[in-house]
Amino acid sequence: MSQDFAAQALAMEDRRFRAMAASDIAELNAVLADDLHYTHANGMVEDRAEFIRKITSGERSYRKVTLVGRTVSPQPGFTAIFGQVDVEVMRTAGLLLNRLDYTAIYRDADPRLFAWSAVKAQA
Numbered sequence: 025m026s027q028d029f030a031a032q033a034l035a036m037e038d039r040r041f042r043a044m045a046a047s048d049i050a051e052l053n054a055v056l057a058d059d060l061h062y063t064h065a066n067g068m069v070e071d072r073a074e075f076i077r078k079i080t081s082g083e084r085s086y087r088k089v090t091l092v093g094r095t096v097s098p099q100p101g102f103t104a105i106f107g108q109v110d111v112e113v114m115r116t117a118g119l120l121l122n123r124l125d126y127t128a129i130y131r132d133a134d135p136r137l138f139a140w141s142a143v144k145a146q147a
Contacts, residue, residue, distance in 0.1 A: 030096045033103035033130035037094075040137055041109070044086040047079055057136040065124050065142045088112040092123065102138070103130045108145060 036055050043051035053076065060072035070078075078084040094107030105128040113120050122144055129139040 029130075029132045029135070030098045030103050032135045033105060033128075034094075034096060036130060036135050036137065037105060037128060038091075041089040041091065044079075045089045047085060049076060049080055052076055052079065055136050057131070057134055057138045060137060061139045063139075063141040065122060065144050083116055085114040086111065087114060101132055103132070104128070105130070109142075 039051060040055045042048070043055060056072045056075065058072060060070075060075065062070045062072075062075050064070070079086070088110070089112075090110040092108040092110060094105050097104040097106065105126075107126055107128070109124050109126060111120075111122050111124055113122075124142040125145045126140060126142040128137060130136070131138050
């Protein structure tokens with residue numbers, strides 16, 4: 025379990041949060057794994073293509089993604105990140121502001137985001 029893999033995962037996560045807030049599709053394509061499994065706080069699950077399609081189409085526009093805190097857990101073959109993030113996102117249904125508790129998984133062999141699962145943080 026190398027600290028290099030953990031640092032790599034943190035760097036990828038920072039890149040992803042910036043790309044989401046900027047609607048930078050090229051960067052999102054670079055940081056999301058081909059077999060991404062993305063579970064939103066409302067329970068909706070998307071693959072990489074659907075996640076990117078909704079941003080490209082404007083159905084979902086992340087205005088702000090602000091890291092509140094996170095811990096890193098290097099494991100054999102992957103790094104898990106447990107964190108909290110404030111998200112401001114415009115959807116067709118309107119503006120959504122949430123604080124989310126999340127788990128993100130980054131594989132050592134492919135440092136792009138492989139899995140994401142989030143829930144609304146308890147107030």
